[in-house]
Amino acid sequence: MATFAELINGNKPVLVDFSAEWCGPCKMMKPILDQVKADLGDSTTIIKVDVDKNKSAANAYKIQGVPTLIVFKNGKPMWRQSGVVQADQLKSVIKKYL
Known part of the structure; x- marks a missing residue:
């Protein structure tokens, strides 16, 4: 099983x-x-x-509240938002990084 670091370091977007x-x-x-x-x-x-x-992992990304969603690409956080995010908004965010 891949580690967290291995997963977020790929070149496809990872929503955490x-x-x-x-x-x-x-x-x-x-x-x-x-x-x-x-x-x-x-x-x-x-x-x-x-x-x-x-x-x-929570401390590394200074997670204060849950849920917090972060989109990573190549190991870098590209987008972050706390709270419930609707599917359409999430899809449009992720598609920017495909």
Whole structure:
């Protein structure tokens, strides 16, 4: 299995959903992310990071609240937003980096 660093260092966009089990808005993101994945397919990788289980990743990107979504390309954060983001907005953001 690839490490977090290996995943975000690829040249295809990676959407990282920093979330937590106890977070209500994080649960609302699941069907949205499923729809984005269904629409964009293999052009994009979507990974979920539980901030309680992966404190080092959360600290590295200064995650203050969940959900926080970050799009990485070639290891660099290209876009970031906290809170629930609708599928259409996410798709248009990701398509900029394809």
